[in-house]
Amino acid sequence: MRKDEIVIDVITSQQSITLNLLREQKLIKQYMFKSKYNLSQISNRLCIVAMLRWAICENLNANFSITNFSLMNAEATYLKSEIGLLIDVMREKMGNTVKDYIPMLDYSKKESISLENRRFIDNTIALGFSNGKDSVCCQLLLKKSGYKIENFQFDFDDADFSHDFHTKYNVNDEMLAKKYSTQAIFLNNNVSYYQEEDMHIIYLAPILLSAHKGYYTKMACGVQWDMLSQNGKGITIAESFASMKNLIDLTKLMGFQNFGIILPISAISSFGVYRILSDEYGFSKLEDFNSCWISAETPCGSCTKCIRVKFTQDILKTCISGNFYTMLNIIEQNQIPVDFLFGSQNICKLLNNLNRENIRDISKDLYIKDIKPEYDAGFSKIIEKEYGFKEAKP
The missing domain is CATH 3.30.420 (Nucleotidyltransferase; domain 5)
Incomplete structure (x- = not known):
């Protein structure tokens, strides 16, 4: 060809x-x-x-x-x-x-x-902060671990260029x-495809700011277990462990020897993130974490992100209320394939393995053993101990 x-x-x-x-x-x-x-x-x-x-x-x-x-x-x-x-x-x-x-x-x-020799600060961490549920959860866990946090904002397709970084x-x-387009290649071959916005520029934020600040830090990012795979490859290639390692290796070769990426919520899924937030702030507050792709104020309710948020909240609500079997109806009535809705084959497998025997524990059976401890940095142990999560056995 x-x-x-x-x-x-x-x-x-x-x-x-x-x-x-x-x-x-x-x-x-x-x-x-x-x-x-x-x-x-x-x-x-x-x-x-x-x-x-x-x-x-x-x-x-x-x-x-x-x-x-x-x-x-x-x-x-x-x-x-x-x-x-x-x-x-x-x-x-x-x-x-x-x-x-x-x-x-x-x-x-x-x-x-x-190459430049930039000063590295160890007890401070850069966090990409959108005020959505993932970044709020990361901020909560980082504070409990004693980090000083430097929030920054990173926008995609915001014509005003109003935040720290914009692509x-x-x-x-x-x-x-x-x-x-890679997406067209997948779809033309009748293969489901899901790719979030490119992440590596976001991961580089502590380096991009280093000239302005005079030092750099490690990076914390709100990527859950949904988006990662155990063998280093996943449906969302930008967020796989193998891909992150490539970026870290390059950054170290460019003179930032202490650079690294920490993923505080990589041991849990979207359901686990919502359960932590409901424990801390109450279930009614979950609607305040607007992650809508269309509207920055009132969620549109129709974009994939809004549908995913409602799907997750509905499942979590059935766990909290004790109406566990309603969850099976929610999953069966979902119109969008779960792997596409979440961009995750991991979540698809987890939900496909629900049954009457294990459905009761879905909101707690979400702790996964450290897949890559250097990225998790012990946060899965904090989550397990403080919030009572158990290891999922899909």
């Missing part, structure tokens, strides 16, 4: 980065990043490489040439590793036909750059974009 050639033209300044995707000199897509703060040379590079990963993995069905930016060996290795993870997931779902979608990457090489992309040619 002859693959189209896509040029990724990189345009940078101290506070913004733009990737233009061009086919035969015609603009197909444009990816943008903007910060309120100046980025250091290393921060700028890491952000560009994270955006290149986003652009390539989101538009897989082409060969790519990178212009106006030369990759070092470590950066090229990172990109190829991330593409490889996505190809592996596709191979599991599509078989050997996936070889038709493996891209070639053409770029100029950069021998070396001067978005514009589709300039819808038909061509669909031809190249």
